[in-house]
Amino acid sequence: MTDRRVAVIGTPGKWSTEVLADHLEARTGFRCVVDMAEVVLELETGRLRFGDLVLNELDGVIVKKISEVYSPAADDRIRMLSALEADGVRCFSSPQQIGRLINRLEGTSALARAGVALPTTRVTENAEAALAILDEFGKAILKPLYSTKARGMMVLDARDGPGANREKLSRFRAEHGLFYLQKFVHLGGQDLGMVFLGGEYLCTYARVGDAGAWNTTIHSGGRYEPYQASAELIELGRRAQACFELTFTTVDIALTDQGPVVFEVSAFGGFSGARKGCGIDAAEQLVDYVLNDFGKNE
Incomplete structure (x- = not known):
């Protein structure tokens, strides 16, 4: 047990947010889920208030979800969180790095500059x-x-x-x-989610699409299955995520007739694919990583 006070920036009631808060509470005794829609930023002081809690007084935050949908408003929330980082609050991941991925053009432009294989x-x-x-x-x-x-x-x-x-x-x-x-690239009915924690490879799962859908997302009826990635494929994912200094992320990869391509690097990464496809509790491992990281910097 540690006395670190680490909050989750996420969506109250959503499984991925709550399971992260559960693991933090079990390890620290502190539980706080912050809905950015309820946060007030005081520009003259740089303080962020969530009800009676001043977020700047926390040891850290894990940014699990900034909004249910990406939008310019989500980018505004990331800019608000930057005030925490400027005040010395540890942010996992850094708002600056997350902000580079909220806008699709900025994220894929960074991948292209690094020579990562992308769809045309x-x-x-x-x-x-x-x-x-x-x-x-x-x-x-x-x-x-x-x-x-x-x-x-x-x-x-x-x-x-x-x-x-x-x-x-x-x-x-x-x-x-x-x-x-x-x-348009033919997915062959599946694409891959490659999971990284602290820049290190964790696992790969496949998203297998519904027969009637052009994409493989779970939102469109897809399902998760395990996948054994080759060393070459893992290296592609590693190069892609290395463009962004994220604590936890998922790299979306498609296997095409012309070879593997990266669709995107997730600003946040998901826990469901790792759990259902690979049997790994990524939320627990993320909490372990965050709390251990505090120890390294003491």
């Missing part, structure tokens, strides 16, 4: 340019800059013709703005 990707504000890109790709996934679990994503097929696709682009722009287009 084009970004533009111009609808006619987007149609030309679609003709080049033949089939593409149109992705919002802020989204998780394939929410808001749209499959575009050049065979539908420029009229139909121009209308889809117009609807997309009205809601999301910029066109972020990735060449």
Whole structure:
């Protein structure tokens, strides 16, 4: 038992948030789940208040979830948390690093600069340019800059013709703005989630898609299964997550006809895949890592 006071930034009532708080309480006797929607930042002092609790007086926070959906508002919450880090509160992961992944373009741009294999990707504000890109790709996934679990994503097929696709682009722009287009890759019914803790490889699980879905997310009916990753595949995941100094993350990898590609590095990482696909309690291991890290810095 340690007397460290570490809060969970997350979604009250959600399993992944609560199981993390459970493990912290068992190890420290302290339990606090912070909903960022209820936090007040005092700019003149840099203090963040959650009810009667001043978060700046904590030893640390584990950032499990900043929002149910990614949006510019989620990025604002990350900027609020930066005040804690500036005040010396240990943040797992760093708000600065998480912020690089909230916006899809910033995250994948970092991966591209590092030479990590990605699906062919084009970004533009111009609808006619987007149609030309679609003709080049033949089939593409149109992705919002802020989204998780394939929410808001749209499959575009050049065979539908420029009229139909121009209308889809117009609807997309009205809601999301910029066109972020990735060449459609065939997943073979599954993609992989590769889990890292403190930069070290933990496990890999497969997300196996529902027969009627184009993506494999659990949100769209997929399921978790174990997967034995090769050393080469693990190295790809390691290179991808190394672009960001995250305490805990999942790297999404697809096995395509042209070789493996990285879809994204998660800003937060999930516990369900590791548990259901690999039988690993990643939340417990994350708490062990965080509390041990305090000991290293004493």
